[in-house]
Amino acid sequence: MxxxxxxxxxxxxxxxxxxxxxxxxxxxxxxxxxxxxxxxxxxxxxxxxxxxxxxxxxxxxxxxxxxxxVEPPCPLAVPGGCGGCDWQHAAPAYQRSLKASVVAEQLRRLAGIEREVVVEALDGGPLDWRSRVRLVAGQDGRAGLRAHHSHRVVPLEKCPIAVPGALDDVLARRWRPGSELEVTKDGDGRVHVRELATVRGKVRAKQLSGGTAVQHAAGRDWHLDAHGFWQVHPAAAATFAEVVGEWADAPSGGSAWDLYAGVGLFASVLAGQVGTAGRVLAVESGRRAVSDGEGNLADLPQVSWQAGRVEHVLATAEKPVDVVVLDPPRKGAGKAVVESIVAGEPDRIVYVACDPAALARDVATFAAHGYSLTDLRAFDAFPMTHHVECVALLS
The missing domain is CATH 2.40.50.140 (Nucleic acid-binding proteins)
Structure with missing residues (x-):
């Protein structure tokens, strides 16, 4: 050919x-x-x-x-330009309808589910939302983003989807070519910058400013590694915590699992529902996240933490469990984790997903064990990009 x-x-x-x-x-x-x-x-x-x-x-x-x-708000969102955004040439409401079509198509194709999907906007509009950005320095030392499916660096003067003020200092200076720059602007408006440089074949991390971020959601202040996991959109964490709490509805004195728990956002919601007579098991593979989570939820003795792979921890976890919440990485939970969850015989499972294909595959696996998709909400947590966040309830 x-x-x-x-x-x-x-x-x-x-x-x-x-x-x-x-x-x-x-x-x-x-x-x-x-x-x-x-x-x-x-x-x-x-x-x-x-x-x-x-x-x-x-x-x-x-x-x-x-x-x-529409005319893209960024002059780099064009063929051969920056690969960070996919849909700047589409009106924001139409972007959401495109994402809804993708979620519905993945559910239909991979899970055999016909369902109308609506993607909801989060507060704040389609620009000025990205609170974490990973940049790379080109051969001229200017920081930028890579072109789509390419190692070529497109230098930035500004980024219209980034939170205002997050990138100003990073874009104003020159860096070691090839260095990666992790930038976070936290809930208190403080900017944290870490440089990752490869020196003689080894990646060395240097914290240039900040290091411990402060975020606010679910009625709590959160202290965590500025470059660890937290929702990128400023409105996302609080919105998802509210939906998870509504659908989890863990019984007072009951038990719950928070899987891929991060620093414990959903565990805090579950702990409030089960009360001091109940128990919440938070499982997270990142040891720094576990340490941060233990510190953030030290006032909730009903929450216990386990560091490790979800399927390994659940093999010895106390069963049955009333409710399970999971927020897996982009690849999804997978068959082994789904079967570990099903072994706990939960009444309800609340699944937070950042990839609709992975969600649909896992929903199909849950269905094979008798759990059906009973509710779904989708959110435009990444405007201008193809990414979409879903929260699914299985019963």
């Missing part, structure tokens, strides 16, 4: 697909197109072709535009 790399094709753009692109077809092959919208007619330059039935490309010219197309 002839390699299409660099070839320009004229295509009719079809449905949105998971990953920030739409599906088109040309000469019997699928073309995954970025910077396009469903229903448009565009010229696509092929940017990746590894052979086989599909290739990838960028819409370099729009011949017939969607009514939902």
């Amino acid at each position: 002839t390699n299409w790399l660099g070839r320009v094709l004229e295509v009719e753009v079809g449905a949105v697909a998971h990953g920030g692109h739409c599906v088109a077809r040309a000469e019997g092959r699928v073309v995954f197109v970025r910077h396009a919208l469903p229903g448009e007619r565009v010229r696509v330059e092929v940017t990746e072709d590894n052979g086989g039935s599909f290739c990838r490309g960028d819409a370099v010219e729009v011949l017939s535009a969607s009514e939902f197309r």
Whole structure:
């Protein structure tokens, strides 16, 4: 088969697909197109072709535009530009409808579930929300983000989706080429910067400012590693804690598991529900997160912490359990973890997911053990990107 790399094709753009692109077809092959919208007619330059039935490309010219197309607020959100955003060329409400279509399609294809999905906006609008950013220094020492599917660094002068003031100092100076820069602006407005540089084959981390972040959610102040896990959108943690609390509804004196617990956001909500006569097991593999969690929830003796892989800890956990909350990484929980949860015979499972495909696969596995999807809410916790956060209730 002839390699299409660099070839320009004229295509009719079809449905949105998971990953920030739409599906088109040309000469019997699928073309995954970025910077396009469903229903448009565009010229696509092929940017990746590894052979086989599909290739990838960028819409370099729009011949017939969607009514939902807008001018991107960032001049770098264009073909060949920054790879950080996927949908800046779409009106915000339409972005949410695209994400809803993706969630519904993944549930239908991977879990056999037909369900209408609505993606809800979080407070704050589509810009100025990203509180954590990981940058890389290019050969000229300027900090930037990588182009899509590339190691090429696109230098930034500013980033319109970043929390105002977070990147000012980092973008104003020069860095060791190849250094990675982790920047967090916490709930008190303090900026934390860590530099990761490879020196003689070893990655060395240097904290340049801050180090311990302060966040606020679920009626508590949280002290944690500034570069550890916390929701990126400033409104996300409080919103998800509220939904998890409503759906978990753990009984007073009962038992609950908070899996992939981070620093214990959901464990704190569960602890308030079960009370001092109940018990909450928080499981987290990151030892720094466990240490931070123990410190943050020291006033809640009903919460016990275990560091380790979820399926290993649950093998010896006290059973049965009334409610389980899990917030796994992007790859999802997987079969072994699902079976470990099912062994606890919970009445309800609240699943927080940052990847709709992983969620759908795990929902299908839960269904094989008798748990059905009884409710779902989806949130635009990452505006301008293809990412979407879901909270699912299984009973």
